[in-house]
Amino acid sequence: MAGKLFLIPTIISDHQQGVIPQQVREALPGIKHFLAEDVRTARRYLSSLKVYPSMEELNFETLNKETPSASLPPLMKPLADGLNMGVISESGCPGVADPGALAVAYAHEHGFQVVPLVGPSSILLALMASGLNGQQFAFHGYLPIESKEASKKIQELERESKLKNQTQIFIETPYRNNSVFTHLIKNLHPNTRLTVALDITGQQEVITTKPVMVWRSNPAEWPKAPAVFLFLA
Amino acid sequence: MAGKLFLIPTIISDHQQGVIPQQVREALPGIKHFLAEDVRTARRYLSSLKVYPSMEELNFETLNKETPSASLPPLMKPLADGLNMGVISESGCPGVADPGALAVAYAHEHGFQVVPLVGPSSILLALMASGLNGQQFAFHGYLPIESKEASKKIQELERESKLKNQTQIFIETPYRNNSVFTHLIKNLHPNTRLTVALDITGQQEVITTKPVMVWRSNPAEWPKAPAVFLFLA
Numbered sequence: 001m002a003g004k005l006f007l008i009p010t011i012i013s014d015h016q017q018g019v020i021p022q023q024v025r026e027a028l029p030g031i032k033h034f035l036a037e038d039v040r041t042a043r044r045y046l047s048s049l050k051v052y053p054s055m056e057e058l059n060f061e062t063l064n065k066e067t068p069s070a071s072l073p074p075l076m077k078p079l080a081d082g083l084n085m086g087v088i089s090e091s092g093c094p095g096v097a098d099p100g101a102l103a104v105a106y107a108h109e110h111g112f113q114v115v116p117l118v119g120p121s122s123i124l125l126a127l128m129a130s131g132l133n134g135q136q137f138a139f140h141g142y143l144p145i146e147s148k149e150a151s152k153k154i155q156e157l158e159r160e161s162k163l164k165n166q167t168q169i170f171i172e173t174p175y176r177n178n179s180v181f182t183h184l185i186k187n188l189h190p191n192t193r194l195t196v197a198l199d200i201t202g203q204q205e206v207i208t209t210k211p212v213m214v215w216r217s218n219p220a221e222w223p224k225a226p227a228v229f230l231f232l233a
Numbered sequence: 234m235a236g237k238l239f240l241i242p243t244i245i246s247d248h249q250q251g252v253i254p255q256q257v258r259e260a261l262p263g264i265k266h267f268l269a270e271d272v273r274t275a276r277r278y279l280s281s282l283k284v285y286p287s288m289e290e291l292n293f294e295t296l297n298k299e300t301p302s303a304s305l306p307p308l309m310k311p312l313a314d315g316l317n318m319g320v321i322s323e324s325g326c327p328g329v330a331d332p333g334a335l336a337v338a339y340a341h342e343h344g345f346q347v348v349p350l351v352g353p354s355s356i357l358l359a360l361m362a363s364g365l366n367g368q369q370f371a372f373h374g375y376l377p378i379e380s381k382e383a384s385k386k387i388q389e390l391e392r393e394s395k396l397k398n399q400t401q402i403f404i405e406t407p408y409r410n411n412s413v414f415t416h417l418i419k420n421l422h423p424n425t426r427l428t429v430a431l432d433i434t435g436q437q438e439v440i441t442t443k444p445v446m447v448w449r450s451n452p453a454e455w456p457k458a459p460a461v462f463l464f465l466a
Contacts, residue, residue, distance in 0.1 A: 007361045018259065019351040023251040023434075095361035097368055104364030108442040116362040118252040118434065120351045128240045128328035129349040131337035135330055138371035138399070166371070201256075201351065209341040 003079040005107040006031055006086045007094045009119020010045050012226070013202030017048055019120045025051050027117060028086070033078040035063035035103055037090040045088070063087065065099045072106045079112045091226075093121045097141060097171065123169060126197035126228035129207040130167065133232055137167035143180060150180075154187040161192075162233035169230045177222040180229060185219060188212045192233045199225040236312040238340040239264055239319045240327045242352020243278050245459070246435030250281055252353045258284050260350060261319070266311040268296035268336055270323040278321070296320065298332045305339045312345045324459075326354045330374060330404065356402060359430035359461035362440040363400065366465055370400035376413060383413075387420040394425075395466035402463045410455040413462060418452060421445045425466045432458040 006027055011017060028051045036042030039060040047055050061075050078085050087094040087103050094100030095116075107114050123139055140157065143150045157168045172180045177198075184194055190213035197207040204225055212231075239260055244250060261284045269275030272293040280288050294308050311318050320327040320336050327333030328349075340347050356372055373390065376383045390401045405413045410431075417427055423446035430440040437458055445464075 016256075018256040019254050021252050021254040021351075023249075026251065093357065093361050095364070095367045096357065100361075101364050101367050104362060105442070106364075108364050114362045114364070114440055115438070116358040116433070116440070118254075118351075118353045118358065121354075121357055124326065124329065124354055124357050125349040125351065128326050128333075129337060129347045131328070131334050131339075131341050131347070134328045134334050135374045136372060139369065141368045200349070205348070207347055207349070209338070 001082055002112055003081070003083045003085060004113045004115050005079060005103065006084060007100065007104070007114065007116040008086045008088050009093045009117060010088055010091060012092045012120045012122050012200060016201045019201055020049065021118050024117045024119060025049060028052070031084045031086040032057055033059045033083055033085045034088055035061050035075060035085065036088040037064050037098060041090060042088040063099060063103055067099065067102065069102065072102065076103065076106055079107065093119055096121055096123065097139070120201055122197070122200045122226060122228050123171070125200045126195065126207065126230060127167065127169060129197060130195040130230045131209050132167040132193060132195060132230055133165055134167070136165055137169060139169045141170060142172060143170055147183070150183050151187050154183060158188055158192060158231070158233045161231065167230055167232045169228065171228055174224040174226055177224065177227050181220070181222060184229065184231070185212055185215045188231060189233060192231050195230040196220070196222065197228040197230070198222060200228070234315055235345055236314070236316045236318055237346045237348050238312060238336065239317060240333065240337070240347070240349040241319045241321050242326045242350060243321055243324060245325045245353045245355050245433060249434045252434055253282065254351050257350045257352060258282060261285070264317045264319040265290055266292045266316055266318045267321055268294050268308060268318065269321040270297045270331060274323060275321040296332060296336055300332065300335065302335065305335065309336065309339055312340065326352055329354055329356065330372070353434055355430070355433045355459060355461050356404070358433045359428065359440065359463060360400065360402060362430060363428040363463045364442050365400040365426060365428060365463055366398055367400070369398055370402060372402045374403060375405060376403055376416070380416070383416050384420050387416060391421055391425060391464070391466045394464065400463055400465045402461065404461055407457040407459055410457065410460050414453070414455060417462065417464070418445055418448045421464060422466060425464050428463040429453070429455065430461040430463070431455060433461070
């Protein structure tokens with residue numbers, strides 16, 4: 001019998017293991033082969049769940065954005081050998097805003113069953129807590145870094161948001177939070193509702209939605225924590 | 234002190250309580266006032282988690298797509314009285330493809346803290362397990378019911394998918410699964426990858442991604458179970 005490919009969510013804030021459901025803890029003992037963005041983080045995470053008698057019995061290989069697709073057949077070999085495998089992202093859910101989709105696409109091409117497990121996604125949690133439109137939304141990854149291009153992209157996304165009544169979602173690396181926030185309140189229409197969702201599930205968690213004009217009159221200073229930005233025109 | 238608005242995910246398949254993390258079970262005892270799409274389902278769900286000594290102490294009000302925004306101030310009154318409130322969707326995560334966003338928007342407007350809790354979302358789980366692009370994706374709700382309009386919409390979404398390298402996601406009511414699937418394989422380009430994610434977390438769970446030409450040569454018959462459809466051109 002062929003192995004299955006399990007998609008294993010991980011915590012999105014340090015020491016917040018309470019967000020990982022029993023479903024994940026029950027599936028893990030049947031999985032000994034893992035693909036991880038960062039093997040050290042993955043090992044530490046699995047160890048923290050205390051579901052394995054010994055970590056020595058587990059096998060880890062790296063799957064990240066540098067992994068060429070030619071490396072996939074040997075990486076995925078355990079599936080063909082009848083062994084279950086797990087994909088672990090650096091943070092949150094594999095296959096969403098991370099390189100896990102490579103392994104999943106390979107599994108589908110070769111007829112292996114894929115089983116997604118439940119866990120935290122900062123994108124989804126931010127959308128839930130935004131109060132913006134959850135019937136239509138789009139995730140765009142990162143904004144361009146260059147200032148003029150970022151402004152252009154924001155204006156383009158705002159036009160589309162208005163046209164389709166679509167919530168626009170993107171993420172940023174923590175040290176750029178203030179720069180992106182400044183771009184947003186400068187470029188968006190005063191009535192557009194803008195959400196900043198900071199450090200979701202963590203100690204500093206704060207999720208705030210305000211019209212751009214209100215943000216402008218009282219702009220915030222954001223700490224270097226993971227953030228999701230959302231708006232609806 | 235003001236109350237907080239908690240967003241409480243619920244199971245997406247019968248008897249699968251293992252997908253609800255400890256985080257939710259720990260937050261619930263501090264919440265006695267609930268807004269639910271369907272009060273009976275919500276009551277049964279909370280009872281199944283066995284976190285309350287008695288269900289008699291809980292208060293439920295209905296919040297659904299028929300709720301006029303004028304009803305919100307009385308519905309949300311417990312927050313102003315310093316009591317926590319919970320929003321419960323009929324299935325999955327409140328605020329995503331359901332009317333919960335109304336209550337969340339109200340909370341932000343009036344300065345109440347919003348706390349999203351972790352749980353299952355069929356949309357997110359389907360995306361993870363699709364192997365399609367998880368760096369850029371859009372959720373569109375339901376397709377038009379009328380055949381010609383549905384075809385037009387599918388073609389439009391496919392053009393956009395190709396242009397933006399964007400995974401397109403939508404849902405359907407179970408009894409229309411076969412009709413939507415037929416529309417999709419008829420209208421999409423042969424090389425477009427199409428995913429059907431059926432009964433996620435349930436007994437019949439099956440998630441399959443294939444190029445449209447492969448689906449055409451071996452079309453499936455889908456049971457009446459909840460499904461998510463995704464494609465990438």
